[in-house]
Amino acid sequence: MPSATSGRRRRADAERSIARIVSAARESLTKDPGASIDDIAKAAGVGRMTLYGHFRNRAELVEAALAEALRAGEAVLSDVDLGGDAQAALTRLLESSWSLVAESTALLTAAQGTLSAGRIRELHTDPAKRVEELVRRGQDEGTFRTDMPITWLVNVVQYVLHGAAEENRTGRLTADETGRVVTTTIQSILAR
Structure with a gap:
């Protein structure tokens, strides 16, 4: 059974992941407005599945x-x-x-x-x-x-x-x- 501490840790990990993805998106799109989801995921150091776990599509990102x-x-x-x-x-x-x-x-x-x-x-x-x-x-x-x-x-x-x-x-x-x-x-x- 997961503890409250592990739930907070997962939430904190997710928030850091989101922040990293948004930062990578901002940097990638500033360099190239046509940067793809793959480009952004790679710049963020995450996989596509992780990125799509936080953002449903490119428009949201x-x-x-x-x-x-x-x-x-x-x-x-x-x-x-x-x-x-x-x-x-x-x-x-x-x-x-x-x-x-x-x-x-x-x-x-x-x-x-x-x-x-x-x-x-x-x-x-x-x-x-x-x-x-x-x-x-x-x-x-x-x-x-x-x-x-x-x-x-x-x-x-x-x-x-x-x-x-x-x-x-x-x-x-x-x-x-x-x-x-x-x-x-x-x-x-x-x-x-």
């Missing part, structure tokens, strides 16, 4: 990897000082955000191939909310434009970040210039 990347990004972004005027706060946020987006561009590509657009938007709720609050504050302060829907402006910010990440990935923008280009572009788009 991709979602878990994207969610983990977004959680890690949230941990970084939650430390960004968003006090003071909205324009300066947005600059600080953008300088911190673009590199996170750059790291996860390929992961987002993998997600777009397996998850619905609605689910991807849902997973991005917290980052989008942070930008929306800053844009709204800038509008209230009179520094950001008010002639366009706020949801559109937030989406434009995300499009610019993803575009800059792609430019950086392909070498058309260097890491040193990307932050400045992103900030200048978005600030000019939002300017009243």
Whole structure:
């Protein structure tokens, strides 16, 4: 008869296995959005049966990897000082955000191939909310434009970040210039 201790040990082993698989998925999909289940299982050091014991299909695994990347990004972004005027706060946020987006561009590509657009938007709720609050504050302060829907402006910010990440990935923008280009572009788009 299994003891409570052995049950906790199995649960802890399963949690470590899941964490290892998600980490391997995140790393593999960042390198290659088309990475297969076999590639990910091999990178995690587990068999396909173990992987499928935790994730029913590739879509679940991709979602878990994207969610983990977004959680890690949230941990970084939650430390960004968003006090003071909205324009300066947005600059600080953008300088911190673009590199996170750059790291996860390929992961987002993998997600777009397996998850619905609605689910991807849902997973991005917290980052989008942070930008929306800053844009709204800038509008209230009179520094950001008010002639366009706020949801559109937030989406434009995300499009610019993803575009800059792609430019950086392909070498058309260097890491040193990307932050400045992103900030200048978005600030000019939002300017009243």
